[in-house]
Structure formats: C-alpha cells, structure tokens
Amino acid sequence: MENNTIKERLILKPVGLEYLDQFNQLLRYVFQVTNNDLLESGYEDGEITKAKRPILKNANVIGWFNHDQLVSQLCIYPCEVNVHGKIFSMGGLTGVGTYPEYSNLGLMNDLIKKGLEMMRDNGQCISYLYPYSIPYYRKKGWEIISDHLTFELKDNQIPKSRTVSGYVERLAVTDKDVISVYDKFARSTHGALIRHKLEWEEYWRWENEEERIAVIYYDQNDQPRGYILYWISDDIFHIKDIIYLDQEARKGLWNFVYAHYSMVDKVEGNLYNNEPIHFLLEDGQISETLEPYYMARIVDVASFLNNYPFKSAEIFTPFHFQVSDPLAKWNEGIFSIIRNAQGEFIVTREKTGQEVSLDIQTLTTMLMSYRTPTYLHKIERLRTDDTTLRILEQIIPREQPYFSDYF
Template sequence: MADIRDELQIRPVTTDYLEQFNDLLSYVFQVTAKEVEESGYEEGELELDKRPVLEKADVIGWFHDDELVSSLAIYPCRVNIHGVPYKMAGLTGVGTYPEYSGHGLMHDLITRGLQKMRDNRQWISYLYPYSIPFYRKKGWEIISDHLTFELKDTQLPKQVNMPGHVERLEIDDEDVINTYNRFAAQTHGAMLRNQLNWDEYWRWENEEERIAGVWYDENDVPQGYVLYWIANEVFHIKEMIYITQEARKALWNFVAAHFSMVERVRGNIYKDEPLHFLIDDGDIKQTIKPYFMARIVDVFEFLRQYPFEEGGKPFHFVVHDPMASWNDGVFGVQWVENGELEISHDPLGPAVELDIQTLTTMLMSYRRPSYLRKIERIKADSKAIRNLETIIPMEEPYFSDYF
C-alpha cells in the first residue's frame, strides 16, 4: 500500500492560499462563525486580517496537489530575556486535517521550522500549547503562568492619596503603546511588540469595547495602564501593567472608583504574583494555569547572549534535544579576560546534564536549578547546582501576549 506522504509535498504557504490557511485553522481549532462575530469581525474580515501573517511570517505546509492539509507559522518577534533583547520565533498556526494525521507530517514541519528559525537567528521560540505533552516531546517547556482573579466590590483596595491623574484613552493611543514599550524593556520574558504583535494581541477581542486607563505621575509622565471593559456590573481587566508601585496603587484607585457601578472585578495576571498578598481582604478567588511554553532553538548562540550574573565558575552543559541535532552535545561555559563570557564545546568543570526543555525553563527562570535537580530533571552535583543558582537571574517571566 502506498504511503500517503508520497502524494504530498512541503512548500511555503503564500497569500494565494489565504482562504485555505484560514479554513484549516478554523477547522483544527474549531473556531465558529459566532466566535468570529463576537470578536467584532464582519464576514470576510478575518481572512483579510490573516493576510499580514502570510506576508510577514514564515508559513510552511504540506500540500496534497494544491490543497493545504497541514501547516505551521513562525512569527517574527522580539522578547526581553533578563534585559537582553532576543529575536524570538512565535510558533502558531500548527494544525493538520485529521484524515492526514498519524503520518509524521507535523514532526517534519517542526523540524523544518526549527531550521528556519535558526537560519533567521531566532535563538528562542515561544508558543501557546494546545497540548503540553505534544510540545514537550518536541522540546518546548512551560515558562509562564496565567492567573485569573475575582473580587467582590467590598474587597476592592481602599483608596490612597496619590499624586498624578488617570486618563481614559483609546487602546491604540500613543501613550498606551509607549508605556507598554517602557514596561517591556524592563520586564523579563515580555514581548517587545511590533504592529503584528499588537494585531495578534487584539485579534480575538472586540477592540471597540475596550478602554485604556492610563496613569500619569505628577510630572505628567505615563507610568502604567489598565486595559478594561465593563459589562453586566463586572469590571473586566484584560491587563494591568505598572512601571512603579505608585502606578499600581493609582490604577487600583481608579478601579475602586467604579465601586458604585460594579459588583465584581475579574482580571488577569501574567506572572506568579498573587493579588491576595497586595490587598487588605485577601480572601479572594484565584486560579492559576500554565500559559506559554518556550524552547531554545540554538543552545550555543542563546548562551552567548545570555546575561549570567558575575562570579560563576566554569562548567559544561550536556544537552539532549530530540529535534535539533545541533543542540545535542556539550556546551562549555567559562569567564575569561575582563569577565567576558565564552561558550565552547569543551567539557569544562563539572557536568550539568539535562534535556532542552529543562535547560529552557531553567534559563528563563521559571524554575530554579535546585528544584529541577530535586525532581530529577537535572543530573549534577551540589557544587554545580550552587554555581547555577548564583549565576542565573531570579526574575520570573511575564508574558501577556497571545498568537
């Protein structure tokens, strides 16, 4: 019996296949016409809106004759990793029609995609997982959390006297964009958003219902914002960011000023920073779930840019990678003249053995080396672990985007 793969070929997905690309994703992810309509799109607009994806992203797929049957898309992104801007490959649009599943099509697309990312000098990749086990097998690991919370109106923080003022603005106002850019530039894990990233951020939201409350300090400099909407006596917070703690307090003053208008406040936090510790009445409803996953695309190049803390001793990683052969091996880390970091393939100092998933979540500071060793995700002696604890920055990732 002939292998169905003999009838298929991999090639780039161009804008000529926009409708097929949209149909594939809508089928695989079960996006209904009602959901599209509720997001503020009119008939035909979603297909047009996906055009920039095919124009600006690297999209590859399997074709049966001229029919697209499997695809993945790689968005050009940038993220802040402990203060260093990295080019990041945003992996999305991953899907295969069920009648073509079980033939290794996606395995081959991801292998091809990783090579494309490497060619593009995108040393790390993020994705939103529809199946955590599937992506773990491909080398991705959890690196961020999504917390949701709900407060009663009586649990809102008490108003405190703060200088400055809040203005209600359009969500694409220049001060909103610039405030986010300043926040992201000092926040580990955050997307350094371009226009495509902002478009994706709002793709499944009805922008017309959203408002930005921007807080300006006494010097009239914006220091934070809350993106929100009000419906059925509920104040919904899509995202609240603040560059200073004064901004945090002032934005909660603004939310609390709606006391007479709402019964509850529901919102999102994209970092493991429980709200209950920051308000007087901490007996609130909170949930936490994994959010985004990441994987290092090229270990050697990622390490060359990584901002290890000073004072480290030479050591080497022994990395196992099921999908990228160039990552499978030894990576020596040492500091030479003037404290300059040097990466090699030499087995310097003690060994730290781990897979690509564990290396990623550890260097992203989602989980610490000592914990990963405790749960047997790392093989290393105590001296090597203490060294890693010293040189890997502590700040956990913040990531609020979606694509």
C-alpha cells in the same frame, strides 16, 4: 491505502499569499472557529481573511500539500522578546494544524523540524508557543515558562483609595500612551514580547477592542506610568490586563477601580507576572486560579548561551552542560561555560569542569527562570554536583517571566 503511500504523494513547501484562503480554512477547521465567533470578536464576513494577509506576508509559513490542496501547516512569526534585559529574536510558533484525515503520518513532526531549521537560520534562537497540548510540545522540546493568573474580588475587597501625586485618564486602547507604556514595560520586564504593529494586531485578534477601554495613570510630570485595559458588563469590572512601571502607578490605577465601588458587584481580572494579587490586598481572602500559559524552547543552544546575560559571581568554576534534544541535533552534546580574565562568560564545545546533564526543555525553563536549578535538581530533571548547582543559582537571574500575549 498505507500511510507511507499517502505521504509519498505530499509535498512540503512554503505557503504563499495565493494560499491565504486555504490557510484560513485550515485554521478555522482545526480550532473550530465559527462565523459567530468571528462576529463576536468584531469581524465582519471576510475580514478575518484580510486581517491574516500581513501575517502570511511577513511570517514564515510552511505546509504539506496534496497536489494544490494545503493539508498541514505551521506558521512562524518573527518576534522579539526580553530575556533578562537583553532583546532576543524569537520565533513565535502558531497556526499549527493538520486535517484529521492526514493525521498520524508524521507531517507535523517534519514541519516542526523544518521550522526549527528555519528559525536557526534566521537567528531566532528561542521560540514561544501557546500549547494546545503540553505533553505533545514537551516531546518536541518546548517547556512551560509562564503562568496566567485569574482573580476575583468582591466589591468590599477592592483596595481603598490611597493618596498619589498623579491622575488617570480614560482613553482608547489604541492611544499612543498605551503603546508607549507597554513598550517601556516590555523593555524592562523579563519574558515580555516587544510589540510592533503586527503584535498589537494579534493582541486584539480575538477580542473586540472597540468594547474595551484603557485607563492610563500619569505622574505629576504628566508622564504615562501604567494602564488597565478593561470593560464593564453585568455589574462586573473586567480587567484584561494591568501593567505599571512603579508602585505609585499601581496605587493610582487601583484607585480608579475603587471609584467603581457603587457600580459593580465584583472585579474579575488577569495577571501574567507570577505575582499573586492577594498579598497586596488588605483582605487577601480572594479567589485566584493559576494555570500554565506559554511554553518556550531554545532553538540554538550555542547562540542562546553566547548572548545570555549571566550574572557575575565572586566564586566561579567552569562547568559544562550535557544537553539532549529530540529534534534539533545541533543542540546535542557539550556546551562549556568558562570565564575569561575580563569576567566575561564564554561558551565552548570542549568538555570543561563538572557536568550538568539535562534536556532542552529543562535548560529552557531554567534559563528563563521559570524554575530554579535547585528545584529542577530536586525533581530529577537536572543532574550535577552540589558545587555546580550553587554556581548555577548564582549566575542565572531570578526574575520570572511575564507574557500576556496570544498568537
């Protein structure tokens, strides 16, 4: 049967709670999640379906149906992220999958287009996703914006104890001080996800948090200032994540790791802030592996630019972005950046000043500060004159994104 004939039989519509079992069956098939995987993550039989119920209830889920059978789906979480100190509504794209017998029909392309329209209507002017294929999502307008660094230290490379004024306590990973520290961290860290109840549940979705421990650093005023989420197995100190609000907390947390010197052979850990750990160590000759992690996409260029926290610049000349977008046609064309008498940046659709020509992927990774305008110009992802390039370097904040979640 011809592909067009098959597609004519299908209907695109919302996926409600009545399709919860089909939603999970498709997820498990596409991502090859076995019963053993679920048990290792701490789920009993049937619990994963119950755990996904709030997601289906609170998220926007759309799918293609053959009669009453779900054959292709896409899920959009309603999230918030910190973009250079400003909180933006974000659409977290996940649960993307199609049964193989329905591939090559353009079903996912249609779902993504519809999803972008829904995100735009909901005021989610940026979207994040974890890519199963970077080339595929680049074609759809997403681009890399964060990295995941894994590291390995031998026991004799663990930083020696340093004097600090505070102390540490071991607590449950669900402790209120863990939640509090992360919230302060996320609200002061570019790129980070603001975690509410649903986001914390997703953070632990495929791990057994009952086997993880939190150690929290408290300053001399008994205020929590950082934490490590960890576990120990096979003589290895495993760090799931480490965050801190100041350098004293960093030192205090590493003092705790060093206290395990006689108990472990090495430390294996994760970092998500694009700050290689070797420079902070006395013996920096360690093993580190860097790989791309999350991708992002500006959903609504006009809204994103109007809310973007550009930095002030002493010398500023108006210019315009000439944007191309493969799927969201409302992002195509001219977006001029001008500055009023009060020094505020304003976005218009009228052509003004020199042109900055780029696609939606490049605009996203540049404004998220994963790559600088100069670098993107050098590799021919961005075209403009030298003067405008210098202006871009001045008005775009430099802090690179942090993102440690997974959905």
